[in-house]
Amino acid sequence: MDAIIKQHPALKAVDAGRKVSREEAEEAVRTLISYLGDCPNREGLKDTPKRVVNAYAELFAGYKQDPGAVLERVFEDVGGYQDIVLVQDIPFYSHCEHHMVPFHGKVHAAYYPTDGVVGLSKIGRVVDVFARRLQTQENLTTQIAEAIDDVLKPRGVAVLVEAEHMCMAMRGIKKSGVLTTTTRFTGLFAEDPAEQVRFISLVRGGQR
Numbered sequence: 001m002d003a004i005i006k007q008h009p010a011l012k013a014v015d016a017g018r019k020v021s022r023e024e025a026e027e028a029v030r031t032l033i034s035y036l037g038d039c040p041n042r043e044g045l046k047d048t049p050k051r052v053v054n055a056y057a058e059l060f061a062g063y064k065q066d067p068g069a070v071l072e073r074v075f076e077d078v079g080g081y082q083d084i085v086l087v088q089d090i091p092f093y094s095h096c097e098h099h100m101v102p103f104h105g106k107v108h109a110a111y112y113p114t115d116g117v118v119g120l121s122k123i124g125r126v127v128d129v130f131a132r133r134l135q136t137q138e139n140l141t142t143q144i145a146e147a148i149d150d151v152l153k154p155r156g157v158a159v160l161v162e163a164e165h166m167c168m169a170m171r172g173i174k175k176s177g178v179l180t181t182t183t184r185f186t187g188l189f190a191e192d193p194a195e196q197v198r199f200i201s202l203v204r205g206g207q208r
């Protein structure tokens, strides 16, 4: 009975929300080091669990951040500018949710404004909010596009992500240099293929 209850998806969700202490997280790192066959108490490794937990706090900071808050400030005084705003070549580092190994690349994001624009840096901040979580490239692409769409309510959003996955380069199939491209279009971009072509031409034309 106990085993059945523990497997219930609702309970798994509760478990995911349980506050794990820093000590427990450090102990988990020590366990992994031992599992690998090394000694967590040797001089070079004794501070490693603390460092790993600190590094994870930075690499996975996105769980504690709200994309809506990042995009909240809208500038309306832009002379009625309504044409495309494209922010391209935004570098990002994320971790795949399958192996917890990095994947990294660039995000290109565009939108057609309605009542205002956001500060250009905010698009890059939204990328980081979602990149600094366990991710798939597909979900990362969708989440960035939908956050811009939800908050700014623009006439359309286009997001293109291109990335290399270390889980394919360093292990498994061991193919480095493989680039995966994902896109997400909303509004005008979703309705009109010519808008998708315009977006992709601007991205490819502007790449350095």
Ligand SMILES: Nc1nc2c(ncn2[C@@H]2O[C@H](COP(=O)(O)OP(=O)(O)OP(=O)(O)O)[C@@H](O)[C@H]2O)c(=O)[nH]1
Pocket: 096, 097, 098, 135, 136, 137, 138, 165, 167, 168, 171, 172, 173
């Ligand atoms: N669609 C998608 N797949 C991903 C992403 N990141 C990693 N993967 C893939 O996730 C898959 C996991 O496959 P599994 O068969 O469950 O795990 P595995 O035995 O480690 O697979 P291999 O990587 O082929 O050795 C692999 O094919 C990875 O290439 C991502 O962002 N999107």
Ligand SMILES: [Zn+2]
Pocket: 096, 097, 098, 099, 100, 101, 165, 167, 168
């Ligand atoms: Zn992976």
